[in-house]
Amino acid sequence: MNSNILNLRHLTVLFILCTAFLGGAIPAFAQQGGKKMTGQVIDENKEPMIGVSILIVGTSTGTVTDFDGNYTLNVPKDSKELQFSYVGYETKVIAIPANGNVLNVQMKSDSQVLSDVVVIGYGTQRKSDLTGSVTNVSSKDFNMGLVSSPEQLINGKISGVQIMSNSGSPTSGSTIRVRGGASLNASNDPLIVLDGVPLEQGGISGNDGNFLSLINPNDIESMTILKDASSTAIYGSRASNGVILITTKKGSSDKMKITFSTTNSIQTRTKLADMLSYDQFVNTIRTQGTAAQQALLGTARTDWNDEIYQNAFGTDNNLSITGKIAPNWPIRVSVGYYNQSGLLRTDNAERYTGSVTLNPSFFKDHLKLNINAKGSINNNTFGNTEAIWAASTINPTIPVYSGLDTFGGYTEAVDNTGAPVNGAVMNPVGLIQMNDSHSNVRRFIGNIDADYRVHFFPDLKLHATIGYDYAQGKGSVYVPAEAAQNYTTSGLDYSYGPQKKENRLLTLYANYNKLVEPIKSSFDVTAGYDYQYWKATNPLYSEMNTLGEVLKTSKATDERHVLLSYYGRLNYSFDSRYMLTTTVRRDATSRFAKNVRWGTFPSVALGWRVTEESFLKNNKVLSNLKVRASYGVTGQQDGIGNYNYLPIYTISQNGAESIMGNDYIYTYRPKSYVSDLKWETTTSWNVGFDFGFLKDRITGSFDYYTRKTEDLIATVPAAAGTTFDRNITTNVGNVDSQGIEFSLNATPIQTNDWNWDLSFNMTWQKMKVKNLSLAAGAAATNTSVGPYIDSYQVQTLSEGYAPYMFYVYHQLYDEKTGKPVEGAYVDLNGDGEINTEDLYRYHSPAPDYILGFSTSLRWKKWTLSTSLRANIGNYVYNAMAMNTGAWETVSYNSYQLNNLSTSYLKTGFQSRQYLSDYYVENASFLKMDNLSLNYNFGEICKGCSLNVSAMVQNVFCITKYSGVDPEVPNGVDNSFYPRPRTFSLNVGFNF
Numbered sequence: 001m002n003s004n005i006l007n008l009r010h011l012t013v014l015f016i017l018c019t020a021f022l023g024g025a026i027p028a029f030a031q032q033g034g035k036k037m038t039g040q041v042i043d044e045n046k047e048p049m050i051g052v053s054i055l056i057v058g059t060s061t062g063t064v065t066d067f068d069g070n071y072t073l074n075v076p077k078d079s080k081e082l083q084f085s086y087v088g089y090e091t092k093v094i095a096i097p098a099n100g101n102v103l104n105v106q107m108k109s110d111s112q113v114l115s116d117v118v119v120i121g122y123g124t125q126r127k128s129d130l131t132g133s134v135t136n137v138s139s140k141d142f143n144m145g146l147v148s149s150p151e152q153l154i155n156g157k158i159s160g161v162q163i164m165s166n167s168g169s170p171t172s173g174s175t176i177r178v179r180g181g182a183s184l185n186a187s188n189d190p191l192i193v194l195d196g197v198p199l200e201q202g203g204i205s206g207n208d209g210n211f212l213s214l215i216n217p218n219d220i221e222s223m224t225i226l227k228d229a230s231s232t233a234i235y236g237s238r239a240s241n242g243v244i245l246i247t248t249k250k251g252s253s254d255k256m257k258i259t260f261s262t263t264n265s266i267q268t269r270t271k272l273a274d275m276l277s278y279d280q281f282v283n284t285i286r287t288q289g290t291a292a293q294q295a296l297l298g299t300a301r302t303d304w305n306d307e308i309y310q311n312a313f314g315t316d317n318n319l320s321i322t323g324k325i326a327p328n329w330p331i332r333v334s335v336g337y338y339n340q341s342g343l344l345r346t347d348n349a350e351r352y353t354g355s356v357t358l359n360p361s362f363f364k365d366h367l368k369l370n371i372n373a374k375g376s377i378n379n380n381t382f383g384n385t386e387a388i389w390a391a392s393t394i395n396p397t398i399p400v401y402s403g404l405d406t407f408g409g410y411t412e413a414v415d416n417t418g419a420p421v422n423g424a425v426m427n428p429v430g431l432i433q434m435n436d437s438h439s440n441v442r443r444f445i446g447n448i449d450a451d452y453r454v455h456f457f458p459d460l461k462l463h464a465t466i467g468y469d470y471a472q473g474k475g476s477v478y479v480p481a482e483a484a485q486n487y488t489t490s491g492l493d494y495s496y497g498p499q500k501k502e503n504r505l506l507t508l509y510a511n512y513n514k515l516v517e518p519i520k521s522s523f524d525v526t527a528g529y530d531y532q533y534w535k536a537t538n539p540l541y542s543e544m545n546t547l548g549e550v551l552k553t554s555k556a557t558d559e560r561h562v563l564l565s566y567y568g569r570l571n572y573s574f575d576s577r578y579m580l581t582t583t584v585r586r587d588a589t590s591r592f593a594k595n596v597r598w599g600t601f602p603s604v605a606l607g608w609r610v611t612e613e614s615f616l617k618n619n620k621v622l623s624n625l626k627v628r629a630s631y632g633v634t635g636q637q638d639g640i641g642n643y644n645y646l647p648i649y650t651i652s653q654n655g656a657e658s659i660m661g662n663d664y665i666y667t668y669r670p671k672s673y674v675s676d677l678k679w680e681t682t683t684s685w686n687v688g689f690d691f692g693f694l695k696d697r698i699t700g701s702f703d704y705y706t707r708k709t710e711d712l713i714a715t716v717p718a719a720a721g722t723t724f725d726r727n728i729t730t731n732v733g734n735v736d737s738q739g740i741e742f743s744l745n746a747t748p749i750q751t752n753d754w755n756w757d758l759s760f761n762m763t764w765q766k767m768k769v770k771n772l773s774l775a776a777g778a779a780a781t782n783t784s785v786g787p788y789i790d791s792y793q794v795q796t797l798s799e800g801y802a803p804y805m806f807y808v809y810h811q812l813y814d815e816k817t818g819k820p821v822e823g824a825y826v827d828l829n830g831d832g833e834i835n836t837e838d839l840y841r842y843h844s845p846a847p848d849y850i851l852g853f854s855t856s857l858r859w860k861k862w863t864l865s866t867s868l869r870a871n872i873g874n875y876v877y878n879a880m881a882m883n884t885g886a887w888e889t890v891s892y893n894s895y896q897l898n899n900l901s902t903s904y905l906k907t908g909f910q911s912r913q914y915l916s917d918y919y920v921e922n923a924s925f926l927k928m929d930n931l932s933l934n935y936n937f938g939e940i941c942k943g944c945s946l947n948v949s950a951m952v953q954n955v956f957c958i959t960k961y962s963g964v965d966p967e968v969p970n971g972v973d974n975s976f977y978p979r980p981r982t983f984s985l986n987v988g989f990n991f
Contacts, residue, residue: 034077037096039103040069041084049086049107050364051458053515057081057093060518064458067364085515119224119245121193121234122463122509122526122569129573131581131605131628132231133686133703133741135159138222139249141759143867144932145951146265146314146984148340148349149213150220150246151176156852156869156929159741159761160227160703161242164967167977170314170340170349171380173203173213175969178227178242179739180765180846182682182707184803185714185729187639190225190242191235195372197447197467197505198238200534201638205499206439206473207378214376214443214471216336216353218261218318221249227741228686228705229632233603234569236585237635240682240709248372249320251330251359256323261988267312267980269343270954271964272305273392273880274902281396281899285890293890296897298397307400308391308428312347312980314340328365332357343980345432347383351376363455370449375442380475382437386485389975390428393884395897400429408434412484413896420484421895427484434483439475444468447505459514463528467505474498481546491546502535509567524571535560561642562590579607581630589637593645596678603632605686624692624699629685636680640713644729645677672723674730682709688741700744710734714772716783733772735803739765755858763850769803782807787972789879792914794972798841804971805841806877808917809834820918822909842917845971847924848873863934866955869927871966876923878903878963879974886912903962923966925959945990953982 041052048069055062056079065071073082075096082103085091089107097103116126118136127136135158142153151174155163160179166172181188192199194215203211224245226232232239276284278301285297320334336353358371402411406418410430413421420426447467454460474497481491509528516523540556567585584602610616610625649668659665688703711731718728742762749756772783785804786795796807809825828838854867883889885903887910892898907918930953937946959966963973 034079035075035096035101037071037073037075037082037101037103039071039105041065041071041105041107042069043089043107044109046106048364050366051453052084052086052107055083055085055517057083060516067455069364083517119222119247120231121226121243121245122196122507122528122567123511123524125524125571128609128624128626129571129579129607130231131571131579131607132226132630133160133228133628133688133701133705134224134226134231135161135743136222136224139220142217142220143930144865144949144986145930145953146263146316146340146982147217148338148351149174150215150217150223151212151244153217153220154223154225156867157759157761157854158225159743159763159850159852160739160765161225162763162850164969165979166969167385168343168979169347169383169385169977170312170342171207171347171382172977173208173211176244178225178244179705179707180737180767182240182709182735182737183636183639183680184712184735184769184797185639186636186680186712188241189638190244191232191238192244192246193235194246194445195248195370195447196449196465196507197445197469197503198235198532199445199469200501200503204441204471204473204501205497205538206380206475207441211471213349213351214378214441215246215374215445216318216334216338216351216355216376218316218320218336219248219334219353219355219374220246222247228605228630228703229634229682229684230581230583230603230605230630230686232634233583233601233632234567234585235634236565236567236601237563237587237589237599237637237679239601239634240636240680248355248357248374249322249332249334250357250370251324251332252322253324253328253330254322256321258991259318259320259322259988260991261318261986263314263316263984263986265314265982265984267314267341267343267982269305269309270957270978270981272978273884273964273975274962275392275884275899276902276904278303278396280902280905284900284904285897288887289890292894293897296395296891296895298395298399300397300399302396302398302400304391304394304396304428308345308387308432309343310341310345312341312343314338314982314984316340326360328361330359342383343978344383344385344387346381346435348381350379353377366453366455366458368451370447370451372448373444373446375444378439378441378443380439380441382439384431384435384437384485385975385977386426387428387431388977390425390431392880392975393889393898394425394428396899397897400427406482407484407487408480408482410434410484413893415895420487421893423892424896425892425898430483431485434480435485436478437475439473441471441473443471445470459512461511461513463507463509463511465505465507467503467507469501469503469505471501472498479546486545489545489551490549492543492551493546493548494541494543494551496541498539500535500537502533504533506531520575522571522573522576525569527568528566530563530565530567532563532565533560534562559642560590564588575612577609577612579605579609581605581607583632587635591637591640591642591645592678593675596676599635599679599681601633601635601681603630605630605632621693622691623695624690626690628689629687631685632683634682634684636682636709636713640677640729644673645675647671647673670723672718672725672728674728677713677729678711678731680709680711680713680731682707684708697748697750698744698746700742703741704739705741706736706738708734708736712772716772733799734770735767736770737765737767739763753860755856757856759852759854761852764848765846765850766848767802767846769797769799769801772797772799786970787974789883789914789972789974794877794879794915795845795970796841801841802844802846804846805844806875806917806920806971807839808842808915808920809839810842811913811916811918820907820909820913820916822907822911822913825916839915842920843875845874845876845923847871861936861938863936864932865934866931867929869929870925872924874923874966875920875971876961876963876966876968877972878919878921878961879972880963880976882912882914882916882919883974886910888912921961921963923959923961923971925957925961925966927957928955929953931955943991947986947988947990949984949986949988951982951984951986953984954979955981 052065162177226243318336322332338351353376355374410427413424476495479486479492512525538557569583572580686705692699784793812824849872851870856865881903885901932951934949
């Protein structure tokens with residue numbers, strides 16, 4: 001795409017916006033005759049206020065203050081009062097003096113109004129005026145403790161939002177789902193917008209799947225989640241899975257303040273895989289094993305888990321300075337250092353962060369700038385997670401060290417040639433200590449926002465944002481030649497990266513906000529344009545052994561895509577009772593062909609504030625009741641690649657070369673493509689209401705939604721002979737979902753000495769695959785999906801069912817003993833034989849209900865807080881128990897013994913039962929995520945206050961699930977990295 005043309009477009013759009021909103025916007029106030037009133041309006045700091053609206057009560061005549069806060073207004077003889085109003089300040093109605101014509105006014109900020117304002121897409125809005133399903137969580141309500149990544153701040157706080165850490169490693173990321181996600185193969189991650197800059201999804205080399213961890217949670221002021229189409233449609237093609245708006249902390253116009261906090265923690269192990277104890281193992285081998293197997297029992301008594309796990313220390317330190325460097329130049333500067341070791345030895349995440357925020361204002365607040373710059377450096381050391389499986393299954397009667405020089409001195413199973421046994425379980429300590437894997441990831445996110453409130457028309461605001469997000473990741477892996485884990489390749493020595501990702505943003509919009517008193521109407525109109533450009537580059541690199549021989553190569557890549565957008569929104573309110581919101585967005589992406597490149601995403605929402613009606617306005621019990629309904633269309637175009645609509649060629653990889661003479665030549669082959677690949681679209685309905693009782697001491701909300709996703713972007717098997725690829729990415733089928741969300745907040749006690757806050761949220765959600773056929777009317781399909789366990793997949797996508805249900809045989813049990821009968825399954829189709837036709841869909845990894853509860857009790861300077869979460873109706877396939885719970889797994893070869901799962905004692909299986917529903921377990925759970933006790937010492941010396949907190953995270957988990965943890969990605973538990981229990985002490989100083 002020609003950059004000159006794009007620049008011309010930008011200038012053209014800016015000219016059109018400015019012309020449309022400025023050209024005919026000069027107001028004219030008719031001279032009324034009579035007394036001429038003059039005066040000045042100032043704020044609490046006695047600074048002149050520009051643009052204060054002044055209205056003669058009972059008329060439509062008015063004016064606004066000038067640069068110096070001065071005004072002049074002709075008032076009729078019979079006028080009695082003037083109304084002074086300004087956003088964020090209390091409205092004042094003052095009697096016109098009978099004698100004299102000068103009236104000076106000092107405005108007072110309305111803290112309730114200011115706290116009621118939340119960030120929405122391209123602007124802000126009062127909570128009371130929202131028509132969509134929007135939830136805001138401020139920093140005072142964030143989860144406490146050692147928090148490595150921003151999404152963990154709100155885990156369990158919001159109905160309809162599910163956040164799950166992918167493992168217990170400090171380098172792992174989280175899976176975030178808003179209303180369960182709307183897609184199957186394309187991304188289900190929500191769009192994340194940081195200070196107005198939409199961030200790219202995914203990760204970067206050296207930090208895959210944990211891109212958000214490069215942002216310091218301590219710099220975040222609030223997080224707003226947009227859930228329904230009314231609130232998300234302003235983001236159009238990227239909003240089907242919800243939007244999370246992150247707002248960072250800003251500077252202050254007050255005197256300089258210094259804040260320092262340090263959190264130090266110890267992480268300990270919780271539950272591990274349930275394997276035979278040393279005594280159980282030895283007894284089982286001696287009583288059931290062959291003579292050859294008994295001969296493999298050693299004399300050592302090794303707890304392999306103790307050898308690979310550790311108590312892990314962590315620290316998180318943050319220093320911030322806020323104040324002003326000059327009048328109207330607020331500033332905030334912060335630095336942070338985070339270091340967390342993992343339970344698995346050698347696992348570690350280290351992060352350095354810094355941020356600078358400037359918020360200057362000019363021309364007496366008509367022009368406001370918001371300048372943000374954030375940088376981070378992550379240094380990761382990755383523990384070899386293969387050691388987790390090895391520590392669970394290796395023979396506990398052999399020693400860690402062999403006393404020999406081979407294999408680094410670690411005990412390994414060897415064949416009669418002295419080489420490591422092919423397929424043997426390797427020494428877990430050797431797997432960790434002889435694998436040196438590091439990464440270095442750097443990220444910079446910066447943006448400049450400019451808000452200009454037009455001098456001669458203060459109801460009009462022009463906004464521009466320039467944003468830039470740059471990340472670079474690189475790393476290395478080294479395994480010495482003598483290590484058993486890479487023995488056949490003579491070790492491993494390679495570096496990857498640097499991979500580079502760029503994200504550039506230009507946003508231009510105009511906002512007109514006007515209260516027309518005579519018709520009791522408020523108008524808030526926004527129209528704008530976005531240009532966003534992404535670029536990702538990977539260098540050519542070769543993976544080599546320690547001898548310098550090439551093992552495999554990866555070609556250099558340079559991929560880019562662009563998104564152009566036009567959008568508009570109208571918020572209309574009549575008499576503070578009836579509200580209307582309409583939005584429309586037009587997106588064009590370079591990921592699709594020209595004829596299907598543009599997509600239109602509209603929405604409409606209605607709200608009725610019932611408590612503003614005369615029959616409820618003065619109700620002493622019901623303080624708030626607002627009914628909402630919305631409809632909208634959003635899209636999806638992430639997670640599908642950048643060039644799937646183009647006929648391109650790709651170079652072959654090792655093993656797919658062509659021989660020409662005596663040389664192997666890397667050839668190019670055409671990739672599969674679909675020329676008319678287009679957007680996924682999600683159509684959503686939402687109805688709900690917000691309520692408050694007893695002057696909002698009790699508040700809450702209820703929502704019911706439905707979603708229908710069409711033209712699913714999915715990767716499906718390609719028809720034989722049509723392409724060189726096995727699979728092809730195309731639009732296929734649709735998915736429906738529905739859900740109920742409920743939240744309740746209460747303050748039962750509120751006195752000077754006591755304060756008790758309660759919060760509860762509940763989500764019910766269901767998702768169903770409606771169609772997976774390439775052709776309309778084709779026969780229903782059934783596709784095996786999910787992670788492979790050997791050659792088996794235990795999940796399926798089936799039309800008419802929830803996605804990713806387990807697809808298994810119905811296990812038969814012995815009537816006398818109650819034990820499962822090996823290889824005996826129900827003949828579901830009654831044909832007299834057991835085959836794949838007897839597989840059935842059995843439960844889903846997705847929960848039916850998601851619950852969250854938090855409470856905080858303050859007595860004087862003490863505060864006790866806790867938060868809990870529960871999932872009900874989710875199931876997990878215990879692949880660890882299946883894969884280690886049969887006698888055949890005790891010995892894969894004649895040189896080694898392996899430990900068994902305790903499930904073997906219950907089943908007695910001789911062979912693994914890969915597809916038995918016996919291993920599909922109810923994984924409903926109740927977890928206490930954190931428990932904290934805080935003491936606020938207050939001012940301990942002049943100008944210095946102290947706050948101390950003691951915390952425990954991952955306090956307990958109540959579940960029937962027999963595996964390590966009932967929360968596992970994809971619903972399949974196969975050697976899971978355990979989540980730690982964390983004990984922390986936080987000390988915070990304010991100067």
